[in-house]
Amino acid sequence: MKIYISADIEGATGVVHGDQTGGSSTDYMRARKFMTGDVNAAIEGALKAGADEVWVKDAHANARNILLEELNEAAYLISGWDVKSTMVQGIDDSFHALILIGYHSMAGTENGILSHTFSGVVKSLSINGVQMGEPELSSLIAGYYGVPVVFIAGDQTAVKELTSFVGDIPHAITKYGMWRDSGRTIHPSVTGKAITDGVSEALSNLDKFKPFQVEKPVNMSLRLTSTKMADLISLVPGVEKTDIDRVDYQTEDVLKMTQMFRIMLALARNAG
Numbered sequence: 001m002k003i004y005i006s007a008d009i010e011g012a013t014g015v016v017h018g019d020q021t022g023g024s025s026t027d028y029m030r031a032r033k034f035m036t037g038d039v040n041a042a043i044e045g046a047l048k049a050g051a052d053e054v055w056v057k058d059a060h061a062n063a064r065n066i067l068l069e070e071l072n073e074a075a076y077l078i079s080g081w082d083v084k085s086t087m088v089q090g091i092d093d094s095f096h097a098l099i100l101i102g103y104h105s106m107a108g109t110e111n112g113i114l115s116h117t118f119s120g121v122v123k124s125l126s127i128n129g130v131q132m133g134e135p136e137l138s139s140l141i142a143g144y145y146g147v148p149v150v151f152i153a154g155d156q157t158a159v160k161e162l163t164s165f166v167g168d169i170p171h172a173i174t175k176y177g178m179w180r181d182s183g184r185t186i187h188p189s190v191t192g193k194a195i196t197d198g199v200s201e202a203l204s205n206l207d208k209f210k211p212f213q214v215e216k217p218v219n220m221s222l223r224l225t226s227t228k229m230a231d232l233i234s235l236v237p238g239v240e241k242t243d244i245d246r247v248d249y250q251t252e253d254v255l256k257m258t259q260m261f262r263i264m265l266a267l268a269r270n271a272g
């Protein structure tokens with residue numbers, strides 16, 4: 001059994017504030033330990049259930065957060081980004097399941113700790129008319145390869161968000177958001193056990209899960225935080241400006257969609 005773990009930091013145990021997600025503060029160093037601990041708990045659950053290959057993607061910011069020397073030696077760690085910058089870099093149809101650790105809810109979610117969708121330039125991302133965030137996008141890319149998402153760990157809003165799309169899959173609530181920068185946190189030994197048990201349960205019942213997929217063609221609609229971004233992105237052939245701050249793109253599959261999303265984000269950051 002070959003397992004893919006994608007890990008972010010905003011949904012990790014103990015993390016409630018942006019100061020914990022980067023920079024040179026001691027807070028960030030501790031958060032890296034929390035993130036690594038959550039991932040180790042997931043690896044342990046996977047090994048318990050019989051996994052013989054585990055890949056971990058560090059999918060936050062510069063993608064160099066997880067402490068390799070503290071990671072379970074049974075796993076590979078994908079560090080840094082490739083040009084496509086997806087949070088499931090390297091996933092393909094040889095994997096049996098996707099596990100999301102430390103994930104957060106989409107931009108604009110009430111009480112979602114550090115909620116956002118990839119970048120501060122995104123006000124909202126809709127796919128076929130439904131707003132989605134990072135848990136769904138990673139699950140869709142996995143679904144393209146026929147790989148089901150079987151577990152998520154994050155705050156209560158991230159869990160609620162993904163399960164509203166894929167049903168009540170095993171999950172661990174790492175903390176309860178009470179505001180964007182505040183929440184009721186839980187000791188790492190408690191969240192760790194919940195993650196290990198949940199992952200093990202999920203992987204012991206793999207035939208219950210279906211890959212997350214959407215109808216084709218795929219319609220992507222992106223609302224941006226500045227109208228200049230929409231103006232610049234609308235210059236890309238095939239992209240249509242459909243509102244003062246919104247661009248739409250239709251394509252044949254989810255993989256092509258994520259590639260255009262990547263191009264849109266790069267342009268938005270350069271709109272001046």
Ligand SMILES: [Zn+2]
Pocket residue numbers: 008010060104118134
């Ligand atoms: Zn994120």
